[in-house]
Amino acid sequence: MAQMTYAEAIRDGMRVEMKRDPNVYIYGEDVGIFGGCFGVTAGLYQEFGPERVIDTPISETAIVGSAVGAAAAGLRPIAEVMFVDFMGVCMDELLNQAAKMRYMFGGKARLPMVVRTPCGAGMSAAAQHSQSLEAWFTHIPGLKVVMPGEPADAKGLMIAAIRDDNPVIYIEHKQLLNMAGEVPEGEYVVPLGKADIKREGSDVTIVAWSWMLQKALAAAEELAKEGISAEVLDPRTLVPLDKEAILKSVGKTGRLVIVHEAVRTSGFGGEIAAIVAEEGFDLLDAPIKRVTAPDTPIPFSPVLENAYLPSEEKIIKAVKELF
Amino acid sequence: MELTKEKLLDMYKTMVRIRTFEMKAAELFAAGKLPGFVHLYAGEEAVATGVCANLTDKDYITSTHRGHGHLIAKGGKIDLMMAELFGRTTGYCKGKGGSMHIADVDLGILGANGIVGAGQPIATGAGFACKYKKTNNVAVCFFGDGASNRGTFHESLNMASIWKLPVIFVAENNMYGISNYQKNHMNVTDIADRAAAYGIPGVTVDGNDVIAVYEAAAEAVARARKGDGPSLIECKTWRHRGHFEGDPQVYKKPEEQEAWLKKDPIPRLEAKLIELKYASQADLDAIKADVQAEVEAAVRFAESSPLPNPDDVFTDVYAD
Numbered sequence: 131m132a133q134m135t136y137a138e139a140i141r142d143g144m145r146v147e148m149k150r151d152p153n154v155y156i157y158g159e160d161v162g163i164f165g166g167c168f169g170v171t172a173g174l175y176q177e178f179g180p181e182r183v184i185d186t187p188i189s190e191t192a193i194v195g196s197a198v199g200a201a202a203a204g205l206r207p208i209a210e211v212m213f214v215d216f217m218g219v220c221m222d223e224l225l226n227q228a229a230k231m232r233y234m235f236g237g238k239a240r241l242p243m244v245v246r247t248p249c250g251a252g253m254s255a256a257a258q259h260s261q262s263l264e265a266w267f268t269h270i271p272g273l274k275v276v277m278p279g280e281p282a283d284a285k286g287l288m289i290a291a292i293r294d295d296n297p298v299i300y301i302e303h304k305q306l307l308n309m310a311g312e313v314p315e316g317e318y319v320v321p322l323g324k325a326d327i328k329r330e331g332s333d334v335t336i337v338a339w340s341w342m343l344q345k346a347l348a349a350a351e352e353l354a355k356e357g358i359s360a361e362v363l364d365p366r367t368l369v370p371l372d373k374e375a376i377l378k379s380v381g382k383t384g385r386l387v388i389v390h391e392a393v394r395t396s397g398f399g400g401e402i403a404a405i406v407a408e409e410g411f412d413l414l415d416a417p418i419k420r421v422t423a424p425d426t427p428i429p430f431s432p433v434l435e436n437a438y439l440p441s442e443e444k445i446i447k448a449v450k451e452l453f
Numbered sequence: 454m455e456l457t458k459e460k461l462l463d464m465y466k467t468m469v470r471i472r473t474f475e476m477k478a479a480e481l482f483a484a485g486k487l488p489g490f491v492h493l494y495a496g497e498e499a500v501a502t503g504v505c506a507n508l509t510d511k512d513y514i515t516s517t518h519r520g521h522g523h524l525i526a527k528g529g530k531i532d533l534m535m536a537e538l539f540g541r542t543t544g545y546c547k548g549k550g551g552s553m554h555i556a557d558v559d560l561g562i563l564g565a566n567g568i569v570g571a572g573q574p575i576a577t578g579a580g581f582a583c584k585y586k587k588t589n590n591v592a593v594c595f596f597g598d599g600a601s602n603r604g605t606f607h608e609s610l611n612m613a614s615i616w617k618l619p620v621i622f623v624a625e626n627n628m629y630g631i632s633n634y635q636k637n638h639m640n641v642t643d644i645a646d647r648a649a650a651y652g653i654p655g656v657t658v659d660g661n662d663v664i665a666v667y668e669a670a671a672e673a674v675a676r677a678r679k680g681d682g683p684s685l686i687e688c689k690t691w692r693h694r695g696h697f698e699g700d701p702q703v704y705k706k707p708e709e710q711e712a713w714l715k716k717d718p719i720p721r722l723e724a725k726l727i728e729l730k731y732a733s734q735a736d737l738d739a740i741k742a743d744v745q746a747e748v749e750a751a752v753r754f755a756e757s758s759p760l761p762n763p764d765d766v767f768t769d770v771y772a773d
Contacts, residue, residue, distance in 0.1 A: 155585065181585070187615065192608035195574020196581055199592070202563050203513060203582035226568050227575065234554035235564060236546035237769030271770050295772035 132315055137170045137307040139281040140246075143288030144171070144208060146317055148178055151206060154292055157184035158193055158210030158246075167212045168248055168307055194220035194245060198227045198297075201243040206292060214249040214301060215261050228297040229272030240295045244288075249277075250303040250341055250391060251439055257427035260435075262340070262392035267299045268368050268401070274298040274322055275368040279343030281311035283366055286320025294322060303341040323370035327379065331361035334385040334449050337376060337402055339364055342389045342440060349445035358449060368398055376402060377410045384415035385452045389445055394422040416452040421445050456667060458731045464506050464663055465722050465732075466740050468498040471522045472719060473741075473748045474531055475694075478521070478538060478552075481752070482698045487538050489551050494522030496661075496693035499718035500625050501526035503666025504593055504686075507674045513561040513579035513592040515572030518553050519692075520565030523595050528560050535751040541758035548761045549769065561590075570603030572596060573622070577609040580620035580683070591619040591677040593670075599630025601644045610683065614651040617682035621673045624685065625660065627692040632704040645687040653683050660688025661718040664725070691716070 134142060148154045155178075156171055162185040165172030175183040186193050190211055197207040211217060217224070224245070231239045251260035267275045276291055276298055278284040284302065291298040328343060329350050338346035343364045350360035363379050365372055380386050386406055388399035399420045406418060421440045429435055475495040481487050494501070497519075505514070505526035516523040524534060529545070537544030537555050545555045556564035563579060566572050576594030583590040600606060601624050613620045624644045628635050641647065648655020654673070658665045666688055673684035691713035695702045702710075726732040732740075 153586075187608070187611055189608035189612060191605055192574045192577060192612045195571070195605065195609070196578030196612060199513075199515070199563065199575035199578020199580075200582045200585070201578070202558065202575070203579040203592075205582045205585060207578075222568055222571060223574060227566075227571055231556075231564065232772060233769050234546060234550040235556040235558070236544070236549050237772075238546075238556065239558050239564075240772050274771075 131312045133310055134281050134313040135307065136281045136284045136302070136309045137168065139285035139313045140170050140288050140302060141172070141174065142313065143285040144292070145174065145177070147289055147292040148182065153204065154206045154208065155182040155184065156208045156210065157186050159186055159188055159212050161185060161210050166210060168304060170302070170307070171210070190216050190219040191223060194223040195227065197243045197245070198223055198231070198241060201241040202231065202239055206242045208244045208246060208292065211245060211247040213259050214247045214263050215258050217247065217263060217266070224267070224273065224297070225270055229270045233272060241297050242295045244291045244298045244300050246300045246302065248304045249301045250305055251428050251435055252305045254430055254432055254435060256430040260428040262390065264301055264368055265392055265396055265398045268398055272297065273369065276300045276322065276366070277340045277368060278302065278366060279306070279340050279364050281309060282313045283320055283326070285313050286318045287322070287366060289317065289319045290322050301340065305341045306344070309344070320366065322367045323372055325363055325365045325372035325375035327361060328364050329360065329362040331359040331383065333359045333383055334387060334452060335361045335363055335379040335383045336387045336389060336445065336449070337363050337365065338389040339366065339368070340391065342391050345440065345442050346389050346445055349442045349449070352442065352446055353449055358453065360449060373405050376406065377413065380406055380410050381413045384413060386414065387419045387421060387445065387448050387452070389421045389440055391423055391440060393425050394420065395425050397422055419448045419452060421448045456664065460506065461726065461731060464502050464667070465726060465737070466744065467502045467526055468663065468719050468722065469741055469744045470531065470747065471498045471501065471525045473744050474521060474525060474534070477748050477752065479694065479698055488540055491538070491552050491698045492519040492696065493694045493698060494519050496713070496717065497625055497627060497690045498522055499663035499666050500623065500660045500688040500690055501595065503663045504621070504623055504670040506667055507670045508591070508593065510560050511588070511590045513563055513576065513590070515563050515576040515579070515592070515594050516565040517572060517595055517597060517600070518565065518567055518569070519597070520553070520555060524555055524557070524562055524565065527562050529555070529557055529562060531747060532751040532754040536755040536758050539755040539758070540760070541755055542761050543754070543758040547765065570596060570600040570605040573600070573603070573605040573609035576620055577613045577618060580613060580618035581616065583619050584616070589678050591621060591674055593621045593623060595623050595625060597630065598624060598626040598628065598635055598644060599638065601647065602630070602638060610651045610653070610685065613683040614653050617680060619677035620683040621670065621677060622683060622685045624687040626687055626689050629692065629696070629704070631696045634704070643687060645685055648685040653685060655685040655687070657687040657689065660690030661716045661721065663718055663722055
């Protein structure tokens with residue numbers, strides 16, 4: 131085990147795979163000597179050289195579209211899109227190309243590609259640099275969607291994403307990049323589609339991912355002081371989703387609160403709520419609750435942004451309403 | 454690659470195969486035997502044929518919604534193509550793709566594509582892979598005049614040019630983006646002029662002259678294989694049919710259609726072959742009869758193939 135930040139853990143995952151497989155390369159805007167907009171690729175240019183850590187023009191469409199072509203031709207690209215908010219620029223390449231080629235071609239194509247992109251609010255970056263758009267990608271069969279909430283998972287899921295033969299959207303949270311934790315060394319793989327119970331509990335299940343996992347854990351700590359035992363479950367990957375783990379946990383606690391930073395309407399929390407309502411209605415002792423951002427764009431001023439974001443307090447309040 | 458008698462006759466056969474396949478598809482569509490949409494390549498055969506005659510199975514192409522000609526020219530099997538048009542399990546995509554999504558990755562065919570312009574970044578990526586792996590292979594991107602107005606065109610040509618990727622961008626200018634005449638959708642006469650914006654060669658050729666297309670492509674492919682980067686080739690041509698089968702083509706002037714039909718690339722090549730004494734009319738008729746039999750066999754194969762099982766809807770979404 132080594133102490134690493136979440137950003138270092140992502141980088142370590144990429145480094146391990148780049149050493150193992152010469153077909154893995156990184157490209158995107160400012161990922162080379164600059165080290166990436168948030169420093170995640172720092173040092174990789176020096177280590178692997180300009181042929182494998184490649185600065186692109188500001189051309190998200192060509193970045194993601196050429197990753198599709200390169201993957202179809204046998205490489206394993208890791209493309210970086212500087213903010214998840216920019217995914218609108220290259221959406222056709224994900225929606226109609228990457229996600230569908232295998233199916234449209236009758237199963238005869240493999241597209242091993244990762245699109246890494248940072249999400250999330252909390253730095254007054256306003257409406258075009260702060261969003262959580264994971265639900266978009268979960269609505270497109272053919273893509274996998276990965277959202278680590280802590281350093282060890284960040285590494286293990288990165289390695290699994292690179293090794294996967296499908297297009298994987300790997301969404302890293304800006305607020306977590308400097309979070310430190312114990313991270314296994316070497317080829318540490320966290321399989322896609324396996325949830326993790328981050329805190330055991332018996333009274334309520336809180337499902338949360340990415341930055342909200344940390345908020346949920348803090349809320350659980352406070353709730354414990356008041357005698358409420360919360361189980362915190364991180365699905366870690368939204369596609370594939372470990373619904374058995376969620377149903378099992380709800381079976382144990384009888385209550386479910388889903389927390390996500392994305393806006394409420396058509397958020398992935400609605401999907402989890404629907405699954406539990408359809409397949410686990412008898413397990414519930416109380417209505418399902420969602421704690422989410424409101425259906426607004428993300429505001430700039432810290433006062434407004436704080437009001438916008440789901441918080442520990444909002445989670446605690448939602449949990450208490452179930453008792 | 455020198456244009457030998459054998460090569461030229463081979464190219465003739467490919468062009469006839471495309472035309473025959475397309476006219477058969479038109480007939481089957483009109484008879485209600487093909488589901489979905491079909492966009493036919495009849496009239497543009499010289500472009501795909503002249504370009505692909507410079508390629509090997511290890512080279513890549515990306516195609517378009519009007520893709521049958523590219524696939525056939527790159528070596529696609531017409532029985533598997535026809536079965537796909539019929540939506541049968543024996544089709545290239547097991548009936549999951551249809552006319553607009555036929556691919557054969559083993560032959561370097563990275564797919565027809567239902568999104569105009571989407572092949573440009575994909576071909577750029579395939580070209581990137583050729584360079585990254587230090588192979589001598591190239592990627593060819595076929596697209597229409599309409600697709601040269603997409604943002605994908607700019608991003609792809611820019612990216613391919615800065616990294617000197619082995620990509621040949623082939624603009625098939627058939628004068629219409631769906632129904633919109635070229636003059637109404639771009640302010641230049643020659644799409645090849647746009648190459649100047651990327652510092653790469655751009656040439657305009659008679660896209661109904663298969664030898665002219667072949668020679669322009671030979672130069673661009675050689676340049677790409679040497680590591681000198683991408684080229685843009687504009688082939689001026691004409692769609693004999695509508696944008697899709699069933700298109701009433703109210704936007705085409707009859708005199709224009711008539712003038713272009715006189716420039717049909719197949720009779721032009723026939724005249725050339727006879728002039729060069731590479732073939733007699735009887736030889737050419739034999740090739741046509743041969744191809745007609747191939748296409749009829751493809752239809753029989755398709756019609757006698759099994760339909761998919763409804764459960765097949767669930768497979769092939771993800772690779773294991």
